[in-house]
Amino acid sequence: MERKLKKIPKHFQEILKVASRIAARSGFKIYLVGGVVRDLILGKAIFDLDIVVEPDAIGFAQTLAQHFKTKFRRHHTFGTATVYFGKYKIDFATARKEHYPHWGALPKVSPVTLKEDLFRRDFTINAMALSLNKKDYGQIIDFYNGLTDLRKGLIRILHPDSFLEDPTRILRAIRFEQRFSFKIEKNTYNLMKEALKVGAIRFVHAHRLRDEIILILKEPQPYRYIKRLDKLTKLSFIDDRLRLNLATYQLLARVKKAITSYKKRFKKHRKLDEWLLYLAAVVINLGQERIVKFLQRFDLRKGEKIRILSIKENLKKVKRIGKKTTPYVVYQFLNPLSFEAIVFFYAYYNQKMIKKNIELFFDELAKVRLKTKGGDLSKLGIKPGTIYTRVFEKLLKAKLNKGLKTKQEELKEAAKIFQRATKKEPGL
Numbered sequence: 001m002e003r004k005l006k007k008i009p010k011h012f013q014e015i016l017k018v019a020s021r022i023a024a025r026s027g028f029k030i031y032l033v034g035g036v037v038r039d040l041i042l043g044k045a046i047f048d049l050d051i052v053v054e055p056d057a058i059g060f061a062q063t064l065a066q067h068f069k070t071k072f073r074r075h076h077t078f079g080t081a082t083v084y085f086g087k088y089k090i091d092f093a094t095a096r097k098e099h100y101p102h103w104g105a106l107p108k109v110s111p112v113t114l115k116e117d118l119f120r121r122d123f124t125i126n127a128m129a130l131s132l133n134k135k136d137y138g139q140i141i142d143f144y145n146g147l148t149d150l151r152k153g154l155i156r157i158l159h160p161d162s163f164l165e166d167p168t169r170i171l172r173a174i175r176f177e178q179r180f181s182f183k184i185e186k187n188t189y190n191l192m193k194e195a196l197k198v199g200a201i202r203f204v205h206a207h208r209l210r211d212e213i214i215l216i217l218k219e220p221q222p223y224r225y226i227k228r229l230d231k232l233t234k235l236s237f238i239d240d241r242l243r244l245n246l247a248t249y250q251l252l253a254r255v256k257k258a259i260t261s262y263k264k265r266f267k268k269h270r271k272l273d274e275w276l277l278y279l280a281a282v283v284i285n286l287g288q289e290r291i292v293k294f295l296q297r298f299d300l301r302k303g304e305k306i307r308i309l310s311i312k313e314n315l316k317k318v319k320r321i322g323k324k325t326t327p328y329v330v331y332q333f334l335n336p337l338s339f340e341a342i343v344f345f346y347a348y349y350n351q352k353m354i355k356k357n358i359e360l361f362f363d364e365l366a367k368v369r370l371k372t373k374g375g376d377l378s379k380l381g382i383k384p385g386t387i388y389t390r391v392f393e394k395l396l397k398a399k400l401n402k403g404l405k406t407k408q409e410e411l412k413e414a415a416k417i418f419q420r421a422t423k424k425e426p427g428l
């Protein structure tokens, strides 16, 4: 396995070696755990490390941070801490057991051995560890046959109550099944269906479902995942009335296409929260009130809620730019919207004119800024006051519609606008 450790980025490899020495010296045992180990075995790229510590992650993280003379942060969650190494960080967690007072509740936590820590995990493929201890550095620790399941491509829970204990694992099972093109093992599948039948998902805190849904929507091909999720859960945990159909899937495919071409064509524009577009595509046919309810229940961030709602609110209004119109009208309509909303509309409508106007906006209009400032107007002899707002608005309109390029052209236009205004309202 030492060979596999080479997949870990160089900057982390050095730190891990030092961490191993410090652990041996100060009486801690440390292990890489979970998804990292799975991905190392699969030969996938590693970006983040999760380390479990026996018997106390906070003490160890503190010792390590002192050694590297770097920052360390203790978290609210039981026995967890992060150590920062420049632009990188490593998360440490005390080996712990979670006890669920009732279905879907937040767990109560207590310290245990690594073996028990691994037993609380979701699936066998995620329940392996890799020793970072001196005596067996790089060895895989596999109490629950994760290696065999990984080889066979099986998603298997560790105990029969797993899905009832934490129904978000249903979403996770689908995520890993789809990501790796694995199969959900037969018994696991049956238990999952049973948990769904008794409505286990309804007992989960909505914010935990939200986190898992977002993870699904962040996968490279969310389309497939949503289809599978819909087949198994009917997505009733989002809304009882949600019904996905062929049109939804076609829309999801077009959203993906629109995002891809946005990224290729407008490299300089800001990055999209891509998952948000997929979520909008899933809920777009629900009534506005139901969307509001869902957004509140899932407790999305304010900016996320606003963006999704504005997609729903403006869906019909987009038709305004579906006919030949001026650049200024296109700008006025699109500029207040999020880029996510605009790309969504690009995907939603097939109308050539809508697409053309959106391309015009991203290509040219979005970056248009007036070169003229208040001081320039004052130099033109325009007295400061509410007139400035009017002049700037008209100037922007002229700049967009007539394609004014230089400041000189703008100033000339500003003078004309002012003259016209004073003709109408002498004394301005």
Ligand code: ATP
Residues within 6 Å of the ligand: 033, 034, 035, 036, 050, 120, 121, 122, 123, 126, 127, 166, 168, 169, 172
């Ligand atoms: P990804 O590659 O998507 O990051 P991951 O396996 O690393 O997947 P995380 O959500 O980062 O997933 O969780 C890290 C590890 O924590 C998992 O591999 C698993 O061992 C454990 N874990 C996470 N969520 C649960 C859960 N709901 N129940 C049990 N164990 C979990």
